[in-house]
Amino acid sequence: MNDQVRELQTILRDKETQRGDFVFYADRLIRLVVEEGLNQLPYENCSVKTPTGASYEGLAFQRGNCGVSIMRSGEAMEKGLRDCCRSIRIGKILIKINEETKTPTVYYAKFPPGMDQRRVLLMYPLLNSGATVITAIRVLVEHGVKEENILLLNVFATPNGVELLLKNFPSVTILTSEVHSDCPSYFGQRYFGTD
Numbered sequence: 001m002n003d004q005v006r007e008l009q010t011i012l013r014d015k016e017t018q019r020g021d022f023v024f025y026a027d028r029l030i031r032l033v034v035e036e037g038l039n040q041l042p043y044e045n046c047s048v049k050t051p052t053g054a055s056y057e058g059l060a061f062q063r064g065n066c067g068v069s070i071m072r073s074g075e076a077m078e079k080g081l082r083d084c085c086r087s088i089r090i091g092k093i094l095i096k097i098n099e100e101t102k103t104p105t106v107y108y109a110k111f112p113p114g115m116d117q118r119r120v121l122l123m124y125p126l127l128n129s130g131a132t133v134i135t136a137i138r139v140l141v142e143h144g145v146k147e148e149n150i151l152l153l154n155v156f157a158t159p160n161g162v163e164l165l166l167k168n169f170p171s172v173t174i175l176t177s178e179v180h181s182d183c184p185s186y187f188g189q190r191y192f193g194t195d
Contacts, residue, residue, distance in 0.1 A: 073188035077123035116144025
């Protein structure tokens with residue numbers, strides 16, 4: 001948490017914020033979370049020639065990273081990831097809460113090939129109860145993804161959601177902009193203009 005993140009959180013939580021501003025500032029906050037997620041991925045040493053002919057010893061991402069968005073709110077985070085990694089592969093998971101049983105149900109899951117060998121940036125802006133994210137992680141693990149290779153990129157998390165997620169999957173890394181008891185469940189509706 002820093003002052004910039006706190007300001008962005010304030011704008012997004014303000015009921016007076018207009019939709020255009022909401023999307024603009026949400027994209028800024030998402031980009032910060034994505035950038036930090038990229039910092040967590042493994043790099044390898046590489047050498048390049050500069051336009052002046054000098055050698056530069058630098059870094060490059062190790063291959064084998066991908067994104068997975070939990071539809072629909074998670075799709076708001078895809079642009080931020082694509083802005084940073086234009087050719088990254090992105091899978092999708094659709095999970096809906098069953099109104100009768102109040103349990104999450106997986107309706108769709110499609111991933112890039114070789115998921116069991118990839119590091120996954122799981123994108124979902126809301127971690128309220130944790131049920132949707134836990135269900136998504138179970139699907140990833142069922143597809144052979146190692147728990148320690150999953151990084152949750154998140155914008156709003158509650159203490160209970162974080163606790164429940166880590167209780168079920170202690171090796172998953174959570175990157176969020178704030179942990180707060182009030183999780184703005186309206187995020188997807190405001191972002192996509194369906195409120």
